[in-house]
Amino acid sequence: MIDKDFYKNLGPFTLYDLCTKLDGNLLGDKEKKIFDVATLDNATESEISFFHNSRYKKELENTAAGAVVVGKSFKELENIKNLIVVDDPYIGMAKIASVFYPECEYQSFYFEPNDSTRNLDKSVKCSKEVFIHQSAKIGKNCSIGSFVKIGPGVTIGENCVIGDNVSIYYSKISQNVKIYQGVKVGSEGFGFIAKKDFFKKIPQLGRVIIEENCEIGCNSTIDRGSIGDTVISKNTMIDNLVHIAHNVKIGENSIIAAMTGISGSTEIGKNVMIGGQVGISGHVKIGNNVKIAAKSGIMKNIPDNSNVGGYPAENIIDWHRATLLLRKQINDKKKKNLILKKLKN
Numbered sequence: 001m002i003d004k005d006f007y008k009n010l011g012p013f014t015l016y017d018l019c020t021k022l023d024g025n026l027l028g029d030k031e032k033k034i035f036d037v038a039t040l041d042n043a044t045e046s047e048i049s050f051f052h053n054s055r056y057k058k059e060l061e062n063t064a065a066g067a068v069v070v071g072k073s074f075k076e077l078e079n080i081k082n083l084i085v086v087d088d089p090y091i092g093m094a095k096i097a098s099v100f101y102p103e104c105e106y107q108s109f110y111f112e113p114n115d116s117t118r119n120l121d122k123s124v125k126c127s128k129e130v131f132i133h134q135s136a137k138i139g140k141n142c143s144i145g146s147f148v149k150i151g152p153g154v155t156i157g158e159n160c161v162i163g164d165n166v167s168i169y170y171s172k173i174s175q176n177v178k179i180y181q182g183v184k185v186g187s188e189g190f191g192f193i194a195k196k197d198f199f200k201k202i203p204q205l206g207r208v209i210i211e212e213n214c215e216i217g218c219n220s221t222i223d224r225g226s227i228g229d230t231v232i233s234k235n236t237m238i239d240n241l242v243h244i245a246h247n248v249k250i251g252e253n254s255i256i257a258a259m260t261g262i263s264g265s266t267e268i269g270k271n272v273m274i275g276g277q278v279g280i281s282g283h284v285k286i287g288n289n290v291k292i293a294a295k296s297g298i299m300k301n302i303p304d305n306s307n308v309g310g311y312p313a314e315n316i317i318d319w320h321r322a323t324l325l326l327r328k329q330i331n332d333k334k335k336k337n338l339i340l341k342k343l344k345n
Helices: 015-022 054-062 089-100 316-344
Strands: 025-027 047-050 067-071 083-086 171-173 184-187 192-195 198-201 208-210 221-223 230-232 307-309
Touching: 015 025, 015 067, 015 083, 015 089, 047 089, 067 089, 083 089, 089 192, 089 198, 171 184, 184 208, 208 221, 221 230, 307 316
Parallel strands: 047 067, 067 083, 171 208, 184 221, 208 230
Antiparallel strands: 025 083, 192 198
């Protein structure tokens, strides 16, 4: 369910209304009322979801969604009674999200002076030049640096440290979290559809959830979810200049080194160690207890207890062997060229 602390829902709408706005083909009960949008795995009978990627076939088969937006090649399933068939279900769902939440296509950063609050607990240490929205909630014993901006509906637990020049929107942060200078939490996810004759911004309607005892290094960015949440689980340590895209989920006790980029909807397990400058593709699943060498490129799922490295990443022993073999081939070629040169002379 999309958090009403952050987003204003204009629903409900009937399936007929939604189908008309999409110029689609409705299969099912046209009078059925839909109250919200949700992901396949979280949707309820009163919500609509969409299916556009075969990776989510299992979620589709188990969904409780009251209706699903699908493409024309979709084969009907018994558990789904209501369908809206369109040319592109990804575009269709983006349009529906805009119907329910028209104010969310582009975020507003303007607030009136009286929107700010200084009605904080006496134990909170707050520097000057800070904006905290009156609807935000700050726990006891927090320390907040200069030029911080905390947006509407944000909650921050007790004993947190917020460094200078941090901005936090659309986020629920637990206790004992440290967010260092320049971090941006809850920023706009990189979501849009661009075709030759069509451009559509996808409303980002999720949150960022940061659990207890996490640390977020300087100038890192964490995008909020599109539909659903971006989740940083407890005891996770994130270095400087790390980018975490929308709907990423990171398991507890994980460590991510500097300049790593994690693309949208990637799931990272528990106790994972990621070296610096690693790039991870979207919709990838990384298992528990995985170690990833620096500057690796992750393009496919990685099972539990794996050690990987390289670009594209593979078993780290195989990568080292391939590196040594390549180096030997290069050295052999250099020696051969040197011998030929001597013979010519």
